[in-house]
Amino acid sequence: MDQRSKRYFIIVLALLSIWSFSVLIAVSTLPSESSPSFRVEAIPFHGENSFSYPHPEPNSYCDDWKLSSQKTVWVDRRNAYSATKIESFGWDMLQSKKSGNALQFASISKPEYHNTRWAKIFLQSDQENNEALFLIPKNANFIFTRMYHYKNALSDNIQTARLGVDYACPGQILNHIPGASAFCRKDFLQRYLLDYNKRLQKEGLSHCFRGYLTPKSYILGEPDHCNAFIDELEAQLNNYNSSNMPIEWITKSSLRHKGYGIELIDYKRAQYYYNLYRKNEEEDLNCNRVLDAHKSLIAQKYISNPALIEGRKFDFRVFAMVINSDPLVALWAPENGHTRLSDQEFDKLSTNFTTHITANVANQNPDSVDFLKKYRFNLREIANYYKDQLKDHEKWLTDVAFPQVKQILIHMLRATQQNFLIKRIGFLEFYGIDFILDDTLQNIYLLESNRRPDVQEKNPDLQYREDMLLQDFSAVAEYFLKTGVSSINTEEIYKKLKAFKPLVDETRFDPYFGLLSEECRVTFKEFNEDLPIDPMIEPLKYYVGNFNAKAKV
Template identity: 30%
Template sequence: MTRNHKKYHKPFLMTKQQIKKLIFFRILLNCIINMKFKNIVTFCFILNCLLLQYFTKNQDSGKPSTLEDTINTSYKSSSSWFNLQFNSSYQEISENIVNENNYCRKVKNYQSIQDISLNKQKLPTEDHRYIFSDYPDHSLVHQTFSVIARPILHQKSSKTTLDPKINLFFQVNPLWHELHKMETHFLCEGQRYNHIPGSINLNFKDEIANSFRKYKEYYKGREKCFEPWKATPYTLDLSAKEQCLEFVESIKNGKRNEWMYKKARYSHNGDSVAIVSDAVANELINYYEKESPCPDNEKFIAQKYISNPLLLNGRKFDFRVFMFIISMDPLMILYRDGTLRITLEKYRKDSTNFENYLTNSHIADLYLSSVNLTENEYEEKMKDRNINFSKFEEIMKNERKVPDNWINDSFRYSIKRTMLHMVRMNLDKLLSHPRVFEFFGLDFMLDDDLNAWFIELNLSPQIGTTSKEKNKIYMKIIQDILDIEYAILYKADLDEVINKTAFQWVYDGRKTGLDRYHGLLTEECL
C-alpha cells in the first residue's frame, strides 16, 4: 500500500486540571527560551499577569452541574489561548498580508465614525457586510458573497493590508489564526471569524476516536446515556501501541474484512482508504511486525467496517449533514439537513472497488470519466447520486421500513444527539472565544437495523455541486450563516433569524438547566 503523508502540526493540548499545575511554568519557559521580553520591566509585568491568572480561582464553590460547567469560559486563561500566543508562526507578512500590530486601533477608529445601515431585522444591509475571504472567485461561496455582501477577496499574488471596515472573516484555511494573531492582526471588536481554534482536532480521525474512547470512561456505568461505540464504529489509533497490537492480532486471527484502514489526517477523496482484504492484511501484518513494529509512527487508524449497510436499490449510501457552532461563548450549536450521497454501482460485500462502497463526488467523477459517456449521461449519473431527506423518507415509507415522521422523530434526533456529545467530549480542545464560529460537514451511515453511525467530520466542507437546484440550496445555507452571525454581532433577535432558516437547535447556552439541551439529554445524563 502507498503510504504518503503530509507533515502536520499537532496543537499542544492540556486539560483544565493540567492548566492549573503547568501553565505558568510553561509560558515562563517559553518566554525565556524565545527571548520574548527585551527588558526587565516588561518581563515583570507579564510575570505578574501570569501569577494572577495562575492563582485566581473561580469563586463559585458549588459542584459543577454539567460537563459544560467544568470548562473555563475565560478564554484568555485557557491553554488554547496561550498556545496561540506563543507557539504560532506569526510573521510580519503572512500570505502576502501585512500583519499590522495597530490594526485593531484602525478598526476601532473606523467604527467610531462609520454608521452601519440596518434592515428591519436589525441586520446590516448588504452594503455594510464587508467579508474578507480567501475562497476563489469561481467558488459558490464567493459568488454568493458577491450577491448578498461586499466581499473583499484575498489576492495572494500581491502584498496588502487588511481593510478596517471588515466585519467578518470567512477563510478556507482552518488554521488561518496561526498565521495572523487574533485580537491584534485581525478579529478585533466588531468582527467575527469562521474558525474555532482547536477545531482541527475534530477533523483528525485519530483524535476523534480517542475522544470517543475517553468519553466512554466519562459515561462508565451510565451507558444508557451514551455508548460511543454504538454511535461510531469501533476505531483503533495505530499510533498507540496497545491499539496497534490489538489490530494486528485481530487480522492475524482471520478477522480481516471486518476492518477499514484509513489515513487519520489530511486525507480526502478516499485517499489511503482500504477494506482489509487478505492481500491488504498480509501486507499490514508484515509492515507492523517487521518493517515498522507497533506503534505506527505515522497516522493511520483501523475502523470496524459496517458490514450490513442499508441499501437503496442495491446501492450503498451515506448522509452529509451540517453542524454549525454559531458561538463558543455562550456555546450555541445548530443542525441542518444535507443530502444522501449514493454510490454509482450496486454494493457487493466482497468488492474492494471504490465505486461499490465509497460515496464521495471525487470517486464518482473518476469512475464516470473512465467510461464512455456523453455529457448528458454524465450529468444524469451525477444527479442520481443525491436525493434529499424527504425523498428518502418517502422511499422508506413506501417500502414499509419506517413509520410516519421517522426522519424527524428518530433519525434527526439520533444525529443531533451524537453531535451534542461530540462537542461535549471535545470542549477542552475548543477555544471559547466570543467572536468565533465554525460550519462543519458530518457524514453518517445507516445499517439495515436503522442505526445511525457517525463516520467522519469535515472542516470547510465543500459547498456547491454541478446541480443548479442544489446550488440554490447551498446559496441559501451561506446566506443563513451570514444572517445568524450578523445577528449575533449586531445584537438582533437571534431566535427570529434562526426560525427563518432550516437550521434546528442542538444546544443553546443562553438557557439554563435542561432547556439548554432541547430534549437531547436527560438530567441523569448530565
Template identity: 55%
Template sequence: MVKLSTIIHWVSVIVIIWVLVTLSAILTLPSSPSGLLRGNILGIDRESSLTYPLPSPGSYCASWSKSSDKSFWSDLASAYASKKVQSSGWSLLPTNKNGVALISSDSVYGNYSALRWAMVNNVKEQTNTQLFLVPLKANLIFTRMYVFKDDEGNNLQTARLGIDYACDGQLFNHIPGASAFCRKDYLQMYFLDYEKRYEEIGQEQCYYSITPKSFLLSQPDHCLRFLKVLETMMDKYNETSWPIEWITKNALRHKGYGIKLVDFELAHYFYTLYGANPESCYSIDKEHQQMIIQKYISNPALIEGRKFDFRVFVFCLNADPLVVGWAPNNGHTRLSDQVYDEFSNDFTTHITANVAGQNPESLEFLKKYRFNLREIGEYFKDQIGDVDTWLSTIAYPKVKRILIHMFRASQQNFLIKRSGLFEFYGVDFIMDNTYTNFYLLESNRRPDVQEKNPKLQYREDMIVEDVVRYADYLMETEGNLESTEEVFSRFTAFERLIDETSEDPYLGVLDEPCSKVFKDMNWDLPIDPMIQPLKFYVDNY
C-alpha cells in the same frame, strides 16, 4: 553655479529625513512574537482555555476598528460561497498585496519561536502556501482554509490570530479549536477521553460508540489489538474467502481519498510489518502514524443497489455558551459509482464520495439521488412504514444525539474567550439496512456548498444565507449573541440543536444525568492545529 556647501546641506537634509522615516517604519512594526506575547496572554489558566494575545502597536489589530460597513474579505473570492455572501449584501474587498506579517526564520516545523515580523510583498491570492493580508476595512473574514503554511510547513497563519486578523470585534467564520473533530484521528481520541469522563462520574450508559469501531495504529495498544483481529481472520479465511471487514483511512484526507480496503494482501502486509515483532507497534512507520483502521459497515442500506452516505449541515454560532444549529432538510446523499458487492475488491463499489464517476451518464444518474433525510425515508417507505414516525422517533433523535456528542467530546478544545466567531460544517453519516443504526463518518469545516444537482442548489444557498443572516445580526448587536430565539427565528435552514443559554441545553435529546458539560482541558490530548501556536506561547512564555 550652486555652491558645494549648498549641495552638501540639502543632501544631509534628505538623508536625515530618510533615516527618520525608516526609523519610524521600523518602530511601528510589531515586536517579535515572544516579546509580544510574554506577559500578554489573557487567562493563562491551564485548566480552562487559551485565548488571544494582546496586539502590539503597529499590528493590524491595533489599527483595525469596527465600522457599520458590510464589507468582507475572502481567501477564495471566486468560490461559490464567497459569491453568495457578496450577493447577500456584503461588499467584497480585494486582498492586500503588501504589508507586515509573520514569517519564519527557521525551517523546523512548529518552531513558532522562530517566527518574526517583516514586510512582505506581492502576496498571492487563493493559495494555501502564502500568508494572506486582510484589508483593514474588513468587518467579516470569510475563509475556506485557515491553516496557511510556508514552504517549510510552518503554520504561519494561525499564529497571527488576534494580532494580524480576527481582531476583537471582527467577525470570523472559524472558531479556533472548534474544528478539532475534523481530523479523524483526533476525533477518535476525543471520544475515548469522553467515554472515560462519563465513566468517572458513574454514567457509562450515557455514551456508546457513534462511529464504526476504530483502531488508531499510532497507539500501541490499538495496534496490538488490531494484530489480534488480523490473526483471527487469517486462521479463518484464505485469499479467495477473505471478507472486507476493515478499511484504512488517512486522518487528514477527505472525499474518499486515502481510503483502502483491508483485503487479503493488505492484511498480510500489516501483519508481516508489525505482527512478527509486537514491539514494532511502539515504533509505527511514519506513513501509518496518521492512519485509522475502521470497521467496515458491510450491511449498508442501498439506494438503487448502491451504497450511500448522507450529509447534514451544522452551524456552530458560539463557543461559550455553546450554541449550535442543524439543518435537517438541506443535506444530501452521495451514492457509490458502482452497484454494491460486499465481496468485491473494486474500490468504487464501496466508496460513496463520487471519486470515480467521470462518465457523463454515471454523473447524471448520481445527481438524481441527492436526498435529504425526509427523502431517504420516502425512498425506504416500504421498509420503514410511516415516514413521519421514522423521522421523529428514529432518524432525527439519533442523528441529533450523534452531533451533540461530537461537539461535547471536543468542546474542551474550543477557544472560548471571544464572541463574533462562528463555523459551519458538513457532517457525513452512514445508515445500515436495519434503518435504525446510524454512524458518524467524518466532519468537514466550511464545506463546498455548490450542489451537484443544479435543481437543488437552493438548499445549500439557504445554508450560506443563514450564515450571512447571522453575520448581519452580529453587526446589529456589536458582535454579541443576545437572543438565540431571535437568531433562529431569522433562519430558514437551521434549527436549534444545542443551546447552553437555555435551561435544557440539549432540548430533550440527552437526559439530565448525561448532560454534565466537560469543558476542562485535557492537555494530554492533541489540539486543533489552529490553536497550536497559542499553546506553544502559553507553554514557553
C-alpha cells in the same frame, strides 16, 4: 536642594525612566524587514480554562482596528462559490491590500515558529497562502476564509499570521472558531470520544453514552490500539483465504478528506499489516515502533451491511453550525443535506475501490455522473425512498433518523467542547458531517466531519438548498454586526433562520431540547492537556508564550 525637592526630583526621574523604557520596547516591536523577533506574551487561562488573546503590538493590525456598522467582508478566495453568495446577501466585498509586512518562516522547507522574520509581501492574483491573512483591509468587519491555516508538503501547519493580532481582532466576525474543528481530524475525534466516555464513567454516567459514535476504530499510532487491530487481522487471516475474504476493515488517513487516503483491507493488505506489526520483539517493527506514514492512520470497522439505493452503497451529509462556543450554541439543517452513491453496485466481496467508497473521489466515471445526480437525497427523501419497507416513513424520521443524528452531533460537540479554546462572540464554524445507515434502517454511524464544506451542489436543481445554508450563515453574521458583537439572543437569531434548527443552546434551562436527561447534561469543559488540539491553536503555543502557562500564571 531641600528634602521635599529631592523627593519630587526622584519621582520625575523614575517616571522619565519608565517612559523611556516603554518607548524603547514599543519601537523594538515595530515590524521591520530585518527584525527576526516578535513580541511574546504568556497565555493566561481564565474562566473555563480558555486561552486569551495575545495583546496586539503597537501599530499592528488589531492595535487600532475598530468595528463599524457597515456590512463589509474580506474573503481569501474571491472566486469561490461561497464567497460570491455571501456578497449576494448584501455584504460589501473588500479588496485585499496590495502589500504589507508579514511574519515568515526563515525556511519554508523546515518551518519553525521560533525562527521567523518580518518581510514585505505583495499581493499575487488568487494566491492561496498564509500570507494573505496579513493583507486584510482595516475596514473589514467580517472575515470569511476558505482555510485558516495552510500546510506544506509535509502537512506541517505553516500559519504565521497571529489570531487577535494580525487578523480576527476582538469584535471582528470570523467564520472559524479556534479549537472547534479539532474533531475534523479522524484520530483526534477518536481520542476525544475515548476521553468523553472515561469522564462519564468516572461520574457514574456511563449509561448517558453508548461508548461509540463511529464504527469501531483503532488509532494505529497507539500501541494498544495497533495490537488490537493486528489481533482482528489475525482472526480474519485464519478464517479466510485470498478468494473469499470480505472487506471488514478499512484504513483512513486522519489528514485527508473526500475519500482520499482510504484503503480497503483485503487479504493482501491484511497480510501486509499483520506481517509488519505482529507481536514479535525480534522484528525491527512492531506496534511500539509504527512507521511514520502509519501514525496518522485509523483502522475502522467496515459497515458491510449498508443500506442501498438502487443497489449502491451510499452515505449522507448533514450540515451543522456552531454560532457560539461558550455558552455553546449549535444548529443543524435537517432538510438540506444530500446522499452520495458509489459508482458501482454493492458487492461485499469486491475489492473494487469504487464499489465501496461513496465520496467524490470515486465518482470519476462520466457515464455515472447523471445517474448519481438523481440521488442527492436529504433525510426526508431517504425516508420516502424506503417508505414500503418502513411502512410509516414519517414516524421513522421523528423516532429514528432525526433523534439519532441529533444525538450523535450533540455527543460529538460535548466530547470536544474542552477544545473550544478561544471563546468569543462573533466566531462561527460551519460543518458538513457524513453518516452511514445500515440495512436494518435502524442504525446510523458517524463517518467524519469536515470544516468549511463545499457548498456547490453537484445537482444544479438542488443548489437552492445549500444556498439557504449560506444565507443563514450570513444572517447570523449580520445579527452579530447589528448588535456590535457584544451579546447573543438565541431566540432572535432563530427567527432569522430558514434552513438551520436549534441543536444545542446552553443559554436555555434544557440545552439539548429533551434529547438528554437532566443527569446526563453535565458538561466537561476543563482543558485536558493530554488531548491533541486544533491546528489553528498551534501557532499560539509559540507566538504567545508557554503553552503550559496555566501552571505558571
